[in-house]
Amino acid sequence: DSGVTQTPKHLITATGQRVTLRCSPRSGDLSVYWYQQSLDQGLQFLIQYYNGEERAKGNILERFSAQQFPDLHSELNLSSLELGDSALYFCASSVAGRGDYGYTFGSGTRLTVV
Amino acid sequence: AQSVTQLGSHVSVSEGALVLLRCNYSSSVPPYLFWYVQYPNQGLQLLLKYTTGATLVKGINGFEAEFKKSETSFHLTKPSAHMSDAAEYFCAVQSKGGSEKLVFGKGTKLTVNP
Numbered sequence: 001d002s003g004v005t006q007t008p009k010h011l012i013t014a015t016g017q018r019v020t021l022r023c024s025p026r027s028g029d030l031s032v033y034w035y036q037q038s039l040d041q042g043l044q045f046l047i048q049y050y051n052g053e054e055r056a057k058g059n060i061l062e063r064f065s066a067q068q069f070p071d072l073h074s075e076l077n078l079s080s081l082e083l084g085d086s087a088l089y090f091c092a093s094s095v096a097g098r099g100d101y102g103y104t105f106g107s108g109t110r111l112t113v114v
Numbered sequence: 115a116q117s118v119t120q121l122g123s124h125v126s127v128s129e130g131a132l133v134l135l136r137c138n139y140s141s142s143v144p145p146y147l148f149w150y151v152q153y154p155n156q157g158l159q160l161l162l163k164y165t166t167g168a169t170l171v172k173g174i175n176g177f178e179a180e181f182k183k184s185e186t187s188f189h190l191t192k193p194s195a196h197m198s199d200a201a202e203y204f205c206a207v208q209s210k211g212g213s214e215k216l217v218f219g220k221g222t223k224l225t226v227n228p
Binding site: 002004031033042043045048055056058090092094102103104105106107108 | 148150155156157158159160163204213214215216217218219220221
């Protein structure tokens with residue numbers, strides 16, 4: 001158990017639908033990062049939050065949004081889902097301000113869009 | 115922009131043989147460097163990292179990596195492969211003093227043959 005909790009582990013949904021992925025960071029970590037892992041694109045950075053504020057944005061589609069709540073858990077919202085959104089979505093956390101610490105990853109949410 | 119190249123998407127070795135996984139980065143300033151391992155159906159786990167100081171770093175499970183600035187490389191090695199090393203390995207970089215996002219390579223899948 002890495003200390004980063006992601007729910008649900010698996011999600012199957014239809015095209016056009018909306019889903020929410022949840023992440024609880026490791027205790028004491030203020031930063032949360034979301035990554036998408038697919039066979040063709042590899043691991044792609046989506047977005048980072050630090051203590052409730054958006055800190056960095058990567059290749060995140062406009063149909064996707066995220067937020068970090070006061071208790072530091074984060075949610076990634078994916079809407080108007082397309083078949084190509086099927087992927088593994090990882091959340092990671094770190095002690096922000098010390099970039100050399102590396103990340104602690106959750107076990108991911110596997111999203112299948114049918 | 116930073117980028118990471120992992121040479122060889124698949125590497126196959128015999129049990130007991132040397133493991134060598136290659137990683138080269140592209141960055142104007144030497145970044146922080148990481149190796150992560152992903153076992154099937156699991157999240158990524160930090161193997162080792164280079165931030166500063168000694169260029170040969172030791173990680174978990176007998177792995178080590180050497181930062182070579184002149185070659186912009188950070189290859190991962192293990193003297194003797196074990197069946198349990200079979201997994202996918204990712205090299206990643208993070209810029210110093212900039213965004214904390216990790217930029218990952220495409221990954222190398224290691225197979226260990228008995």
